[in-house]
Amino acid sequence: MALLPTVKQLLAMEPEGQDVTVRGWVRTKRETKQSVFIEINDGSCLSNIQAVVDALLVKEEAVKNTLLRVSTGASVEVHGALVPSPAKGQKAEVSVRTIELIGEAPADRYPLQKKAHSLEFLRELAHLRVRTNTFGAVARVRNAMAFAIHRFFQERGFYYVHTPIITTSDAEGAGAMFQVTTLDLEALAKSGGPVEYDKDFFGKKAYLTVSGQLNVETYCQALSRVYTFGPTFRAENSNTTRHLAEFWMIEPEVAFAGLADNIALATEFIQFLVSTALTDCAEDIAFFDQRIQPGLRESLEKVAQTPFTHMTYTDAIRELETSHAEFEFKPYWGCDLQSEHEKFITEKVVRGPVVVTDYPKEIKAFYMKQNSDGKTVAAMDVLVPRFGEIIGGSEREWRLELLEKRIEELGLAKEAYGWYLDLRRFGSTPHSGFGLGFERLLMFVTGMSNIRDVIPYPRAARQAEF
RNA sequence: UCCCCUGUAGCUCAGCUGGCAGAGCAAGUGGCUGUUAACCACUGGGUCCGGUGUUCGAACCACCGCGGGGGAGCCA
Numbered sequence: 422m423a424l425l426p427t428v429k430q431l432l433a434m435e436p437e438g439q440d441v442t443v444r445g446w447v448r449t450k451r452e453t454k455q456s457v458f459i460e461i462n463d464g465s466c467l468s469n470i471q472a473v474v475d476a477l478l479v480k481e482e483a484v485k486n487t488l489l490r491v492s493t494g495a496s497v498e499v500h501g502a503l504v505p506s507p508a509k510g511q512k513a514e515v516s517v518r519t520i521e522l523i524g525e526a527p528a529d530r531y532p533l534q535k536k537a538h539s540l541e542f543l544r545e546l547a548h549l550r551v552r553t554n555t556f557g558a559v560a561r562v563r564n565a566m567a568f569a570i571h572r573f574f575q576e577r578g579f580y581y582v583h584t585p586i587i588t589t590s591d592a593e594g595a596g597a598m599f600q601v602t603t604l605d606l607e608a609l610a611k612s613g614g615p616v617e618y619d620k621d622f623f624g625k626k627a628y629l630t631v632s633g634q635l636n637v638e639t640y641c642q643a644l645s646r647v648y649t650f651g652p653t654f655r656a657e658n659s660n661t662t663r664h665l666a667e668f669w670m671i672e673p674e675v676a677f678a679g680l681a682d683n684i685a686l687a688t689e690f691i692q693f694l695v696s697t698a699l700t701d702c703a704e705d706i707a708f709f710d711q712r713i714q715p716g717l718r719e720s721l722e723k724v725a726q727t728p729f730t731h732m733t734y735t736d737a738i739r740e741l742e743t744s745h746a747e748f749e750f751k752p753y754w755g756c757d758l759q760s761e762h763e764k765f766i767t768e769k770v771v772r773g774p775v776v777v778t779d780y781p782k783e784i785k786a787f788y789m790k791q792n793s794d795g796k797t798v799a800a801m802d803v804l805v806p807r808f809g810e811i812i813g814g815s816e817r818e819w820r821l822e823l824l825e826k827r828i829e830e831l832g833l834a835k836e837a838y839g840w841y842l843d844l845r846r847f848g849s850t851p852h853s854g855f856g857l858g859f860e861r862l863l864m865f866v867t868g869m870s871n872i873r874d875v876i877p878y879p880r881a882a883r884q885a886e887f
Numbered sequence: 888u889c890c891c892c893u894g895u896a897g898c899u900c901a902g903c904u905g906g907c908a909g910a911g912c913a914a915g916u917g918g919c920u921g922u923u924a925a926c927c928a929c930u931g932g933g934u935c936c937g938g939u940g941u942u943c944g945a946a947c948c949a950c951c952g953c954g955g956g957g958g959a960g961c962c963a
Contacts, residue, residue, distance in 0.1 A: 451922045458922050471923075493913095508921045529897085534913045536924075538898065541956065596962065632963090657961055658888060670963060749959085760959075813963060858963030871956095 427465035434503060436513035441503045443470055443515055444523070446552060447495045449535045450488075457488055459520075461497065464557055467704045471506065471514040472499045478517065487522050493535045494526030494552070540874055547878055547887045555713065558705035559875055562698060562867055566859070569697040570650060570671055573690060579646040579673060584633030586652065589625050590837060595786075597656040598628040599666075629654035633672050634856065635788075635841050638817065641674035641852055642844050648673040650859075658882045662871045663808050665860060667880040674854035680790075680799040680816045683853035684776050687803055687812050688729045690857070691774065696725045698866045706866075714868025720806075721866065723773065730771045734780045734797065737762075740770050757784045763809035774805045787827050788841075789815040790851075801855065805865055814855020821845035 425442050426434070445463030452458075455476050460469035478484050491497060501517040532546055533553065543550040550556040571581065587601055603622040618626050633649040640647045653670045673690075675682065698706060699721055710717040732740070741752035741762055746769070750759045758766075758777070767775055779797040782789070789798035803812035818824040824845055828835050835842075863875040873879035878887045 449923080449925095451925060453920055453922055453925090454918095455921065458925095460923075469923095473921080506921090508923080510921095510923050528914055532897070534898065536898070536912055542898065545955090653963080655962075659961060660888090661959085661961095662957080664962070668963070810963065856963055861963060 428461065428463045428468065428470045429465035431470055431503060431515075432466070432468055432513065434513070436503045436505045438502045438504050440500070441515060442498065442500050443472065444498045445470075445496070447491055447493055447497055447526075449493060450491055459491060459497070459499075459517075461499070462552075462557075464551075464560075466561075467554060467558055467708055471511050472501065472517050472520070473514055474517045474520060484520065487520055490522050490525045491520070492526055492528045492531070494531040494533055496523040496526075497521065498523055540871065544873060544879075551877070554708060555869075556874070558702075558708050559863070559867055559869060560877070562702050562705050563863055563875065565698065565701050566694055566863060566866065567650075569694055569701075570859075572697075573693050574646075574648045574673065577646070579648050580640070580644045582633075582637050582640045582644075582647045582649055583651065584630070584636040584649045586630055587623075587627055588630045588636075589623055589627050590635070591626065591628060595631040595634075595655070598631055599654050599656045601627040601629060631655055632670070632856065634674070634854065637672055637674050637854070638852065639840070639844060641676050641854070642848065642850065645676045646673075660882060662873075663861065663864075665872055665876065665879055665881055668872075668876070669859035671857045671859060672854060674852060676850050676852045678816075678853040679851060680778060680801060680853060683814055683816060683855060684729075684731065684778070684801055687801065687814060687855050687857075688776070691729075691803065691812075691862075692725050694862060695721050695866060699725060709868045714870075717868040724805075727773060729803070730773065730775045731778065732766075732775060733778050734758075734800075737766055737777050740766060744770075755781050755783065760809055763804045764806075767804045767806045767809070772806070774803060774811075777802050777804060782827075785815070787831050787833060788817050788824070790818045791823055791827070799853075803855075807870075808861065808864060811861045811865060812855050812857050814853065816851065816853040819845060819849045819851050821849065 425444065428443065428445060431441055431443065443461050443463070445461040448460040448462050448469050450457065450459050457474040457479055459472045459474070461472055462469045474484065474488065479488065498521045499515060499517050500519045501515040503513055504516050506512060506514040533549055538553065540555070543553060543556065551560055574581070591598060604616065604620070609616060618624070621627070630653060632653060633651065637647055637649045649670070649672045651669065652667055654667055655664070656666065657664065673686065675686065699718070706718055706721070735754065737758065738752055738754050741748070744765065746765060748759070748761055750756070750761065752762055767773070778799070778801045779792060780800045781796060782791060782798045785798050785800045789800050791798055799816035801814045802810050805811050818827065821842065824842065825835065828838060860872045860875050864870065864872060867875060869875050873881065
């Protein structure tokens with residue numbers, strides 16, 4: 422199939438009266454005595470292309486009847502000449518010779534109007550909201566970032582690993598899990614009998630994954646540099662602007678890498694993605710800067726250029742303790758950093774992204790490498806202004822005895838970690854990795870403030886429409 | 888799961904101390920102008936989230952339920 426030039430491509434051309442065809446959806450129609458102006462958008466870029474129907478043409482009965490039904494949301498195909506625009510506002514426009522209505526969108530029923538709508542209202546129209554400037558821009562940036570993530574890793578010798586979505590391990594240690602079953606729950610409830618998991622599809626309890634990390638570590642111990650990028654599921658009943666029940670996560674894992682390597686990789690990664698967004702999505706970022714988050718572009722440029730501040734957890738606690746700021750939760754060594762603490766450090770102390778390392782082992786996961794002080798682990802969180810944690814990672818505990826001891830201390834079922842412990846039994850190596858929440862990255866890059874607005878169809882507690 | 892706010896026209900909201908249901912935008916019609924968040928005039932448009940109660944009288948007060956938003960915790 423020969424593809425026609427998109428609106429984006431048409432707008433990049435020099436207008437010399439050449440024949441063009443535009444297919445897309447009508448954003449607005451403005452009528453004057455002389456002409457009818459139709460703004461057409463095909464999603465290829467933020468900008469619309471203006472199609473102008475001259476008065477002589479408008480007088481033709483067939484054209485007049487068509488134009489009556491050309492309303493906001495309708496799909497059209499126009500043929501005409503791409504000409505320089507005599508008016509301000511656009512360089513080029515299409516001087517229309519023929520216009521065809523492909524699919525109408527009756528104004529009394531089409532829910533999107535040619536006016537600004539609230540994000541809350543649009544959330545109820547997830548199937549149509551991508552037709553708006555904001556959600557079209559989010560979709561394009563999301564695409565660009567997904568592509569850039571692969572490019573970043575591929576250019577650095579990382580292999581993309583597809584870790585499983587379904588797992589029978591409830592030991593991934595990252596949160597509440599969704600159970601997966603083919604058992605007839607209604608029949609089971611009626612029977613009142615016990616649940617026979619040996620008769621379930623996998624012959625045992627199964628879940629949706631909460632993290633690909635443990636699985637990707639196994640590939641790391643053979644391919645050296647690997648990453649996962651896929652959907653992840655958490656059954657937490659959390660109702661916030663930063664959490665989803667289904668979200669996408671990027672998890673790189675590097676063999677023979679220590680915490681410092683991990684920090685360097687995470688920093689380079691974020692700066693690469695931010696730079697890519699600024700160059701490849703310039704028009705969309707300018708839109709977000711203007712309409713969604715004033716100052717966005719400048720702050721992204723700063724993030725792309727400035728080395729990230731690094732402080733240990735102990736330093737961070739000291740900053741908080743000596744700040745004289747009023748906190749709802751009084752900070753002390755050993756406490757987990759609360760949202761207000763993270764915000765204070767990124768927004769008031771550092772005024773930019775910050776890498777916090779070496780947390781108390783009690784507040785971090787079992788697999789993190791224990792430091793020689795006996796109190797902390799080689800953990801690394803990247804915190805950013807506006808919403809806190811965007812990356813969580815660590816050097817992994819690669820010494821069998823220490824890992825087994827930690828599992829016992831935490832009262833975890835050692836049997837469940839058999840294959841994971843094998844990595845430490847056979848050819849173990851130091852290795853490090855981190856998890857980046859894709860949607861949180863998108864919030865950071867676009868300035869959108871609700872995570873439900875950076876994924877096409879958000880899933881959260883009591884929310885799985887569309 | 889907890890705390891706070893909120894639900895009135897298609898959308899965003901006002902509606903005072905309980906007393907006739909309102910505005911802007913959108914839509915329709917007409918006018919005007921190479922228009923561009925178009926402009927001007929007119930018109931149509933309501934289960935005041937649902938239920939129960941208090942009252943002569945409820946959009947407004949009380950209780951129950953449902954929906955939406957924000958914050959906290961969990962984390963990415």
